Amino acid sequence: MKFIIEYGEPIGQQKLIYIEDECSFFMAGVLDHIEMELIVNKISLAVFENKIINVGGFCGLDKSMKSNYQVPDYTSGSLRVEHHLEYGFAYGINDDDDYEYPVYVNVQTGWVCIGDPEKKGNAVEFINNCVAVIDDSGGFVSLWLKPERLPDIS
Numbered sequence: 001m002k003f004i005i006e007y008g009e010p011i012g013q014q015k016l017i018y019i020e021d022e023c024s025f026f027m028a029g030v031l032d033h034i035e036m037e038l039i040v041n042k043i044s045l046a047v048f049e050n051k052i053i054n055v056g057g058f059c060g061l062d063k064s065m066k067s068n069y070q071v072p073d074y075t076s077g078s079l080r081v082e083h084h085l086e087y088g089f090a091y092g093i094n095d096d097d098d099y100e101y102p103v104y105v106n107v108q109t110g111w112v113c114i115g116d117p118e119k120k121g122n123a124v125e126f127i128n129n130c131v132a133v134i135d136d137s138g139g140f141v142s143l144w145l146k147p148e149r150l151p152d153i154s
Contacts, residue, residue: 002137010076034054036086051080069118073123077124094140101115105153114144116142119141119142122134131144
C-alpha cells in the first residue's frame with residue numbers, strides 16, 4: 001500500500017477525544033460507510049473511497065512516553081491510500097504484524113506521536129488535529145494526534 005497526500009482538499013472536522021477510562025482515542029460521529037481499516041499499533045484508520053475518514057482505537061499513555069518532540073509543520077489536505085487490498089477487512093500498515101510503533105507524548109503541546117518523530121517526510125492534517133507524515137515513496141512515517149485533552153501522565 002502507498003499513502004498519497006492531496007493538499008488543498010477539505011479536512012474532516014470531527015473532534016478527537018481521549019477516553020482515559022478506556023485508554024483510547026475516539027471521534028464522535030457515525031460512520032455510515034467504511035470499506036476497510038488500516039491499523040497502526042491498535043489505532044484504526046477508517047477508509048472510505050480510498051480516503052482516511054476517521055481515527056480511533058486503543059493507545060495506553062503513561063509517563064514513560066513523555067517527550068519534547070514537536071509536531072512537524074503541516075498543511076491541510078486529505079490522506080488517500082493506493083492499494084490492492086480486499087474491502088471489508090483490517091490491515092496492518094507494517095509488513096510485520098507484531099511490530100509496535102513507539103509512542104511519544106508531549107504534555108506541553110498535547111500532541112501524541114505514533115511512529116518516528118525524527119524522520120522527515122511530508123505532513124498533512126487530514127482530520128482536525130490528526131497529522132500524518134508520509135515519506136517520499138508513500139510510506140508511513142508517523143501519526144500525530146492531539147485530543148481535546150490528554151490524561152494526567154505526570
